[in-house]
Amino acid sequence: MSALARLSLNQETTRNWPMPDLVAGCVAAGVRGVGLWRRQVGQYGLARTAKLLRDNGLRATSLCRGGFFTDPATWDSSLADNRRALDEAAELGADVLALVCGGIPDRDLDGARERVVEALAVLGPKAADRGVRLAVEPLHPMFCSDRAVVSTLAQAVDIAERFPAEQVGVLVDAYHVWWDPEVYRQIRRAGPRIAAFQVADWVTPLPAGALTGRGMLGAGCVELRRLREAVDAAGYDGPIEVEIFNEELWARPGAEVLAEVVARFAEHVG
Amino acid sequence: MSALARLSLNQETTRNWPMPDLVAGCVAAGVRGVGLWRRQVGQYGLARTAKLLRDNGLRATSLCRGGFFTDPATWDSSLADNRRALDEAAELGADVLALVCGGIPDRDLDGARERVVEALAVLGPKAADRGVRLAVEPLHPMFCSDRAVVSTLAQAVDIAERFPAEQVGVLVDAYHVWWDPEVYRQIRRAGPRIAAFQVADWVTPLPAGALTGRGMLGAGCVELRRLREAVDAAGYDGPIEVEIFNEELWARPGAEVLAEVVARFAEHVG
Numbered sequence: 312m313s314a315l316a317r318l319s320l321n322q323e324t325t326r327n328w329p330m331p332d333l334v335a336g337c338v339a340a341g342v343r344g345v346g347l348w349r350r351q352v353g354q355y356g357l358a359r360t361a362k363l364l365r366d367n368g369l370r371a372t373s374l375c376r377g378g379f380f381t382d383p384a385t386w387d388s389s390l391a392d393n394r395r396a397l398d399e400a401a402e403l404g405a406d407v408l409a410l411v412c413g414g415i416p417d418r419d420l421d422g423a424r425e426r427v428v429e430a431l432a433v434l435g436p437k438a439a440d441r442g443v444r445l446a447v448e449p450l451h452p453m454f455c456s457d458r459a460v461v462s463t464l465a466q467a468v469d470i471a472e473r474f475p476a477e478q479v480g481v482l483v484d485a486y487h488v489w490w491d492p493e494v495y496r497q498i499r500r501a502g503p504r505i506a507a508f509q510v511a512d513w514v515t516p517l518p519a520g521a522l523t524g525r526g527m528l529g530a531g532c533v534e535l536r537r538l539r540e541a542v543d544a545a546g547y548d549g550p551i552e553v554e555i556f557n558e559e560l561w562a563r564p565g566a567e568v569l570a571e572v573v574a575r576f577a578e579h580v581g
Numbered sequence: 582m583s584a585l586a587r588l589s590l591n592q593e594t595t596r597n598w599p600m601p602d603l604v605a606g607c608v609a610a611g612v613r614g615v616g617l618w619r620r621q622v623g624q625y626g627l628a629r630t631a632k633l634l635r636d637n638g639l640r641a642t643s644l645c646r647g648g649f650f651t652d653p654a655t656w657d658s659s660l661a662d663n664r665r666a667l668d669e670a671a672e673l674g675a676d677v678l679a680l681v682c683g684g685i686p687d688r689d690l691d692g693a694r695e696r697v698v699e700a701l702a703v704l705g706p707k708a709a710d711r712g713v714r715l716a717v718e719p720l721h722p723m724f725c726s727d728r729a730v731v732s733t734l735a736q737a738v739d740i741a742e743r744f745p746a747e748q749v750g751v752l753v754d755a756y757h758v759w760w761d762p763e764v765y766r767q768i769r770r771a772g773p774r775i776a777a778f779q780v781a782d783w784v785t786p787l788p789a790g791a792l793t794g795r796g797m798l799g800a801g802c803v804e805l806r807r808l809r810e811a812v813d814a815a816g817y818d819g820p821i822e823v824e825i826f827n828e829e830l831w832a833r834p835g836a837e838v839l840a841e842v843v844a845r846f847a848e849h850v851g
Contacts, residue, residue: 415802424762453723455760456802457785466762490725492694492736515727519789532685532726 314581319344319372320569321509321554322351328565330355334367336566340573344372346509346552347403349396361403371405372550373446373482373507380430381413381423381460389413393434401441407507408438409482410447414457423460428470435478446506447471448482451490453521464488464497471504480506483542484554486513486525489533498541505547510535510580511555518558525555528575535580551580584851589614589642590839591779591824592621598835600625604637606836610843614642616779616822617673619666631673641675642820643716643752643777650700651683651693651730659683663704671711677777678708679716679752684727693730698740705748716776717741718752721760723791734758734767741774750776753812754824756783756795759803768811775817780805780850781825788828795825798845805850821850 320342322333330351337345345364352360352374364371377396380389393408400408412427431445438445449467450459461467467481481504488494490513498505512533514526528535539551553572560568590612592603600621607615615634622630622644634641647666650659663678670678682697701715708715719737720729731737737751751774758764760783768775782803784796798805809821823842830838 418802418804420760420802420804451722452760453721453787453791456783462760463762490690490722490732492733513726516790517723517787520786521723521791532688532690534688534690 314577315341315573316343317549317551318342318573318576318581319346319370319550319552320572321346321375321552322348323375324553324555324560324572325565325568326351326561330360331363332565334363334369336569337369338367339566340569342569342573343368344370344550344552346373346375346554347371347405348375349399352399352403357399357402364403370550371403372552373407373409374400374403374405376409376411377445378410378459379413381426382416383426384416386426390430390433393430394437397434397438397441397443400443406443407446407480407482408443409507410445411450412447412459412461414455415460420460427461428473431470431474431479435474439475439478444477444506445479446482447479448484449487451487463491463493464501465493468497468501468504476503480504482507482509484509484511485533485535485538486511489513489538494538495541498538498545502545505542505545507549507552508539508542508547509552509554510539511553523556523558525557527555527557527560527571528553529579539580584847585611585843586613587819587821587851588612588843588846589616589820589822590842591616591645591822592618593645594823594825594830594842595835595838596831600630601633602835604633604639606839607639608637609836610839612839612843613638614640614820614822616643616645616824617641617675618645619669622669622673627669627672634673640820641673642822643677643679644670644673644675646679646681647715648680648729649683651696652686653696654686656696660700660703663700664707667704667708667711667713670713676713677716677750677752678713679718679777681718681720682729682731684725685730690730697731698743701740701744701749705744709745709748714747714776715749716752717749718754719757721757733761733763734771735763738767738771738774746773750774752777752779754779754781755803755805755808756781759783759808764808765811768808768815772815775812775815777819777822778809778812778817779822779824780809781823793826793828795827797825797827797830797841798823799849809850
């Protein structure tokens, strides 16, 4: 299988590219998968997005994102929103819902982490029912307070293993886990729990807020190919999503960014 | 022992406070320890700083910092500089040299981590000879690429345990380790390896570069008292340094910041 066959473009990498142009651009570039975001899908229309993908033979490799269920004050609405996200993923044909689990309300880190498990227990059966796997994504620890209290792959696997494998897996994003002295051991351990794999590079300095500091493949210090090989060796043979949040990329034409992604992917990942 | 008896003001918290004012301010506030920085000590003079502290009954609780020995291109000069730092610490009466071990040259994370061990093997005997303990500081993983490839307390203890306890310990900084699902277990494990303990709070959003984003005690989400109690339970009864890098604090008068530190310390840590 060529490197290109596994490459999926997460649409936040080219966030200003309108949905039809994104789809046409992927088809033209030979890219067969896209990682979708709910906001963008909602703007274009759920059924319309599903049809556009089907008509163009494109696969939705994941839907981003569910999660944010750590705050007791918004527990019910969050679960309702996650159920909708599962319905949307099913309609799009995405078999993975990426979970950014949420941050810390009221300085209660342990409590927030417990609520992640509680939410998965509620959502798991619904996910299995819709044929969508919940993918717990450990985020870089710099996002622990405000985005995801799941901070390491070990922790994500610990959580996932409390549930049937078809309900809950983990999402390995190279950008979030590369620094971890345990990462290769935990990738081996995760094995069939790996539901999705994403790549971006780590570059410094971080911008204010840290969120949009991701680098183009090969621009930073992450051993992307080594991580990809480790994930493969653990048994994962699914799509590899390129997900880069970067203001400079967002300012460029989508097709130009995608062409660079394709070339860099072959050089640094595939 | 009152909370104040263990409080040490790391001088980077009040970085623009001249050395004599800092010392006088600590004495006036009843603070008995200061964490020193080599740059500031160098500016005021090494022997002069040592005398100023002695004359005022103040203890240097640590010297910041050694380290940055992960780059083969600067290996010899880095080790020479670390030897000088050990001499300076000894002259100041500081029994701890804080080590920020250095980042990743040439995308070789494993190699950088190996060089940390190699450097400690070279420096350890010299440290013991000078009566100064090398304190390996795990830095938050957001600094892994450019400041410290030691990213978790587990990793720091793994490294320290390869050496005699009187040569190499670990520095536990709440700001760097609070997010870690393993932190309380690793603090227990570290036990007598804990050579120093520092506190600052985690606040968001991070500023550009991430370095100066630390928050005043109680301003963020870190369970400072719980961490302090865990460190105590592990057998540590030494000074607790308040080390906050924050542009807003730096713009305020040192005495005013110290007064706030003393009050917040009692409320959130001591």
